[in-house]
Amino acid sequence: MNQINKVAPQYKFIEQFFKEAPIAFVVLNYDGFLQYANNHFLSSMGLEIEDLPNIHYKDITHPDDINKVGHKIKDLIQGKIKSFKIEKRYITKKKRVIWGSLFVSSINISRDQSNQILAIIQDVTAEKEAELTAKKRLENLNAILENTEDSIWSIDKNYKLLVANTAFKRMVSTYLGREPIEGESIIFDFLPPDIKTYWKLAYEKALSGKSFKVDFRPQNNNKLILHLTFNPIYDVGEVIGVNIISRDITEIKKKELAVKQQDEDLLHIQQEAKISSWRWNKTQNITVYTGSLLGILGSFDKNVIHLNPQDLFQKIARPEDKKDLWKKVKRKIKENKPFSYETRIVTESGKIKYVKIIGSECYLDSTGNFIQRGSLQDITAFKLQEKNTLENKERLKALINNSTVGVGLVTREGIILKANEAFAKILGFTKKEMLRQNALELTHPEDREHTKSYMDSLFDGLINSYHTEKRYIKKSGEIIWVELTLTVVKDTKGKPLYTIGQVQDITARKKEEADVRKVVKERTAKLEAINKELEAFSYSVSHDLRAPLRSINGFSKILLDEYCDTIDDEGKMYLQKIHGASNRMAGIINDLLDLSRISQYDYRKSEVNLSEVVFEVINTIKTENQYNKTRIIVEEDLVCCGDRQLIKILLTNILTNAFKYSSKNPKPEIIIGQKEIEGKKTFFVKDNGVGFDMIYSKDLFKDFLRLHPAEEFEGTGVGLAIVKRIIDRHNGQIWAEGKVGDGAIFYFSI
Amino acid sequence: MIRHNKILLVEDNEDDIVLAKKAFKKLNLPDVLEVAINGKAALSQIKEKNEKGENFCLVIIDLQIPLINGKELLVECNKLENFYSPIIVLSTSSEIKDVRDCYRLNAASFIQKPVDYEEFIYTIECVINYWLKLNIVK
Numbered sequence: 001m002n003q004i005n006k007v008a009p010q011y012k013f014i015e016q017f018f019k020e021a022p023i024a025f026v027v028l029n030y031d032g033f034l035q036y037a038n039n040h041f042l043s044s045m046g047l048e049i050e051d052l053p054n055i056h057y058k059d060i061t062h063p064d065d066i067n068k069v070g071h072k073i074k075d076l077i078q079g080k081i082k083s084f085k086i087e088k089r090y091i092t093k094k095k096r097v098i099w100g101s102l103f104v105s106s107i108n109i110s111r112d113q114s115n116q117i118l119a120i121i122q123d124v125t126a127e128k129e130a131e132l133t134a135k136k137r138l139e140n141l142n143a144i145l146e147n148t149e150d151s152i153w154s155i156d157k158n159y160k161l162l163v164a165n166t167a168f169k170r171m172v173s174t175y176l177g178r179e180p181i182e183g184e185s186i187i188f189d190f191l192p193p194d195i196k197t198y199w200k201l202a203y204e205k206a207l208s209g210k211s212f213k214v215d216f217r218p219q220n221n222n223k224l225i226l227h228l229t230f231n232p233i234y235d236v237g238e239v240i241g242v243n244i245i246s247r248d249i250t251e252i253k254k255k256e257l258a259v260k261q262q263d264e265d266l267l268h269i270q271q272e273a274k275i276s277s278w279r280w281n282k283t284q285n286i287t288v289y290t291g292s293l294l295g296i297l298g299s300f301d302k303n304v305i306h307l308n309p310q311d312l313f314q315k316i317a318r319p320e321d322k323k324d325l326w327k328k329v330k331r332k333i334k335e336n337k338p339f340s341y342e343t344r345i346v347t348e349s350g351k352i353k354y355v356k357i358i359g360s361e362c363y364l365d366s367t368g369n370f371i372q373r374g375s376l377q378d379i380t381a382f383k384l385q386e387k388n389t390l391e392n393k394e395r396l397k398a399l400i401n402n403s404t405v406g407v408g409l410v411t412r413e414g415i416i417l418k419a420n421e422a423f424a425k426i427l428g429f430t431k432k433e434m435l436r437q438n439a440l441e442l443t444h445p446e447d448r449e450h451t452k453s454y455m456d457s458l459f460d461g462l463i464n465s466y467h468t469e470k471r472y473i474k475k476s477g478e479i480i481w482v483e484l485t486l487t488v489v490k491d492t493k494g495k496p497l498y499t500i501g502q503v504q505d506i507t508a509r510k511k512e513e514a515d516v517r518k519v520v521k522e523r524t525a526k527l528e529a530i531n532k533e534l535e536a537f538s539y540s541v542s543h544d545l546r547a548p549l550r551s552i553n554g555f556s557k558i559l560l561d562e563y564c565d566t567i568d569d570e571g572k573m574y575l576q577k578i579h580g581a582s583n584r585m586a587g588i589i590n591d592l593l594d595l596s597r598i599s600q601y602d603y604r605k606s607e608v609n610l611s612e613v614v615f616e617v618i619n620t621i622k623t624e625n626q627y628n629k630t631r632i633i634v635e636e637d638l639v640c641c642g643d644r645q646l647i648k649i650l651l652t653n654i655l656t657n658a659f660k661y662s663s664k665n666p667k668p669e670i671i672i673g674q675k676e677i678e679g680k681k682t683f684f685v686k687d688n689g690v691g692f693d694m695i696y697s698k699d700l701f702k703d704f705l706r707l708h709p710a711e712e713f714e715g716t717g718v719g720l721a722i723v724k725r726i727i728d729r730h731n732g733q734i735w736a737e738g739k740v741g742d743g744a745i746f747y748f749s750i
Numbered sequence: 751m752i753r754h755n756k757i758l759l760v761e762d763n764e765d766d767i768v769l770a771k772k773a774f775k776k777l778n779l780p781d782v783l784e785v786a787i788n789g790k791a792a793l794s795q796i797k798e799k800n801e802k803g804e805n806f807c808l809v810i811i812d813l814q815i816p817l818i819n820g821k822e823l824l825v826e827c828n829k830l831e832n833f834y835s836p837i838i839v840l841s842t843s844s845e846i847k848d849v850r851d852c853y854r855l856n857a858a859s860f861i862q863k864p865v866d867y868e869e870f871i872y873t874i875e876c877v878i879n880y881w882l883k884l885n886i887v888k
Contacts, residue, residue, distance in 0.1 A: 543814055546842040546865050551765035554867035558772065586865035 011036040024121035032057045046093035062089030076106050099128035154243040159186045206230035206242040225250045274378035283369040296378040298347025316345045336362035354383040406503030412459045414440030426505045428475035444471035458488045459496045481510040538596045553582040591718035603643035610638035614672050617651045627659045635673040640750045642730045650726040653719040654685050654746050662689030686745040691738040755807035756784045760792040762815050773874045789818025793826050800832045808881050809837045824855035
């Protein structure tokens with residue numbers, strides 16, 4: 001009742017009707033001040049009736065809505081409108097927002113009163129909030145639709161586009177050149193005929209009321225895979241269209257394939273590596289083995305794959321190992337701890353295999369199961385290899401230790417890392433003492449520089465091994481000669497670590513060599529002296545022997561010429577013989593001198609075109625003699641290595657013989673060529689002359705030996721001796737083949 | 751036309767002297783030859799001629815001659831101020847060293863003495879034809 005009293009008298013009338021109404025009711029004056037409000041309004045706003053006259057509607061209106069309401073009220077006051085409806089927000093005393101749906105009209109309560117404004121307000125906060133949430137949701141949905149990569153669209157029964165998201169529009173416009181328009185047929189002209197058919201069939205299927213999903217590969221692009229979802233759209237139980245979602249799953253498919261490939265690869269690798277991995281779901285006691293478990297276990301029965309690892313190990317363990325190793329494994333499994341062991345198992349066929357078993361740390365998977373993973377690997381091959389390597393190493397060690405050749409490992413700086421008994425013995429140390437020595441310091445001072453240079457070359461990678469002879473100084477101070485072979489040992493990256501040296505004491509040999517050198521030197525000196533003598537002898541021969549010959553020759557000639565009247569025919573014949581003999585002897589002396597000259601000749605080796613020399617020689621022989629009917633065949637470009645001057649003399653002698661001894665054949669012929677004999681390049685000179693008896697073939701090259709009398713063929717018998725000397729100077733070989741009356745072949749190699 | 755100046759033959763071998771004289775005689779120059787039987791004699795004969803202001807028109811020497819050998823004789827002759835005779839070496843040797851040494855010592859010619867007498871006569875004929883007929887010595 002207190003409240004009623006506080007109400008202005010003119011509103012009593014209104015209050016009679018609205019005080020307790022379940023709807024809010026307010027009266028404002030034209031200035032906007034609240035004149036009256038019923039209980040519903042007051043309690044909703046947290047106001048008291050006595051507050052009212054001082055409250056302007058703007059004070060309780062949400063700031064964003066003030067303008068909107070103000071305009072309407074202005075229109076109302078000016079009489080433009082009689083009433084209006086509006087939704088606005090109120091701010092309660094406790095600063096809460098209330099949405100109100102208002103019906104506002106101007107009223108005249110009494111004549112003396114200026115016009116009033118009446119507002120009936122319904123609290124629509126709940127509806128507004130629901131509406132806003134729905135709006136927000138729709139906005140979110142739209143945002144998702146618009147922002148998704150998936151193309152989403154719907155069509156009606158005639159394939160006309162109803163609605164589509166941006167992704168769809170974007171996709172279509174890349175082909176169409178513009179965005180598709182709603183109401184447009186979705187069976188676009190740019191689609192190839194078979195694709196058109198595909199879509200039509202798919203749409204029809206959905207239009208028949210079926211929801212389905214399908215992976216679609218547009219044929220023009222084999223890589224692209226689309227995952228399509230078709231859903232019919234119903235209206236009042238009738239299909240009116242189809243909604244389609246298209247998702248590009250190319251990448252996903254690719255990844256799926258890659259994962260599959262990886263799985264296959266992994267399996268393959270496991271098989272190659274003879275490894276089987278296991279995954280033991282301990283909670284459910286289910287074990288999955290991958291790879292070739294049975295292959296690894298040999299002939300174990302197939303049921304083993306149903307055992308869990310613990311039972312499996314129990315089955316494959318050798319009885320003698322069960323106590324210790326497998327017990328440990330069992331405990332680790334029980335305690336869910338990781339383990340890794342190598343052990344042996346026996347297959348059913350009795351074969352022993354080495355296996356490595358590994359178990360990982362246990363973990364809980366996403367479904368709450370307790371999982372332990374691990375592997376079983378057949379490492380027999382590695383083990384055997386390891387054993388082999390170890391054995392080889394041992395054997396090598398034994399070999400080196402017992403070798404009579406000194407072996408040592410030496411660093412660049414000369415530090416001896418290892419030395420065998422023999423190496424130590426060579427230098428007069430014990431094996432132990434050797435390790436404190438430096439190889440460089442043990443080297444003779446005069447050889448150190450050289451040693452350093454090849455050690456550098458070895459460690460700088462310029463050479464891999466080096467062979468040398470050098471001097472060491474023994475513990476006793478004695479100088480020894482060794483033959484040394486060094487090989488550099490590199491690590492896996494190719495970095496030199498040290499050298500392995502093989503050392504042999506060659507002091508005795510060196511001494512022998514020195515002795516031999518001394519002997520050779522002495523002999524050479526002697527030979528040189530002999531040569532000098534020979535030279536002097538040749539000189540005097542040329543001079544002293546020729547002088548008396550000249551007398552014999554000259555006087556016998558004078559006797560024949562000037563005293564022919566007083567000497568009878570027999571006497572003349574004898575004089576003739578004396579004269580002839582002196583001439584032959586002069587020839588012999590000339591040849592002898594030639595021979596001695598060859599031995600002393602300072603010869604120079606070079607490549608010689610033998611064919612060219614042959615032609616030169618033939619020309620000289622032909623100018624000096626009458627061998628015009630001889631047919632000559634020379635192979636072209638015969639090449640050898642030797643002294644051109646000597647080779648010319650050699651060929652002169654051989655060819656002179658060939659011409660000479662074939663001159664009595666009516667069709668003389670000489671062939672000069674080359675042939676391979678016992679893998680050696682061999683030249684030959686073949687004639688069709690008188691030949692010789694093979695019995696004498698060994699004597700052919702002896703000094704002054706003649707197979708034919710001088711009356712038949714001229715000559716001193718020195719020619720082939722000269723040839724032999726020249727061949728000897730070239731370290732070559734010469735021999736001849738022949739048959740009496742059937743020509744001769746001279747073979748020679750230089 | 752042959753200039754009748756004397757030729758000096760330095761030769762120790764008596765047989766060779768006889769054969770040489772015979773050869774000259776056969777070539778119609780019987781009196782042209784003067785003989786020295788060793789190097790020393792040859793040198794004094796050359797000097798004697800020099801003192802008279804004369805020179806042999808040709809000196810033929812062997813290398814292997816007693817007392818002063820052929821090469822030494824060449825050296826000595828090179829020292830003589832008024833000596834201008836061409837010296838011809840007629841030797842049984844044809845060693846390269848001998849030939850080259852002689853030329854270096856101003857020998858005018860080096861000829862090998864043939865063993866065959868007929869060849870010898872031919873050689874002497876050639877020498878005369880060149881050195882006494884073509885060659886000029888003043």
